[in-house]
Amino acid sequence: MGSSGCDPTLRSSLCIGSPSDIGMAWLEETEDNKPTRSMLGLPDFIWPGVSPPCYNRLSNEVLRMTEANNVPPEPTLGTQHVLIPSQNTPPVVQGETEEHCLEQVQSMVVGEVLSDVNKACKLLNIAPDPLDWSCIHVYKWLLWTEHLYKLPQISMLFKELNGRDLCSLTEADFRQRSSQYGEVLYAHLDIWRSAAAMKEQGPPEAHPSKANDNSWCNYPSQPIHLWQFLRDLLLKPHNYSRSIRWLNKEKGIFKIEDSAHVARLWGIRKNRPAMNYDKLSRSIRQYYKKGIIRKPDVSRRLVYQFVNPV
């Protein structure tokens, strides 16, 4: 299963075998050629009117869908629905809690989206950052987005704009130009801007209204070290304190309360279904001589200590 979202073999939905054999041909295609909802990895995947891209809202939607027995609603443009085709929905490990599932789906979704933005860049031969776009680039992107979301021809509503102009438009501006689809278009543009901001590794030069949204900062599908993973869990006590928690945060001492649970989460993150605490703890022990994690002065079962506390 593709919990990491970065395994190309798991991208069953990917329709670009090689970009060259598709190129821009779809620009001339008619509806009869039934171009899929996406020329990228998101065929039937509608990134909703998420603005800003928000984990929590996304999580709630996904969770609701999961509880609703994985029956996604019909595509409805302009509404707040996340549509995930069945082949993109990771199998839910039986007995896993909702958090596992969410964590998994979130990782995958964000990874997919970023990857697909990348592919779209290559396909359209445009820069990833909308701010760098010329009028032509904007037009290409608009045409592509029309196809992606099966929108009517709304690209002319935004003609003559370069990327900077486009980005300077508010959501209200988008709505004004197209009351029906402006929101979707704005949300899609927002994804690109977020992705570009993330790429620069720097602080997401986000729009003012989104200054507090750090959900896109920790890109879950990036390679991650075990110690980072554990630290991240510890920094989300609301979600994971039943499995791992600080005994002394200042000293970096923490306790794994549910070793099997933590191991399972680690296995999900690394796409290692056979992960268990025996193997996870072996990796922790490798940190001893590296000076990353050690046993506290008074050794206790399932208690470790970060050498350099946060």
Place this chain on the structure above:
DNA sequence: AATTAGGATTACC
């Protein structure tokens, strides 16, 4: 029985 420690090998980037 679960955890701890660490050696050895393999896999993967």
Place this chain on the structure above:
DNA sequence: GGTAATCCTAATT
């Protein structure tokens, strides 16, 4: 080459 995954034995709690 580095990090982890896997597998292992032996000791400890």
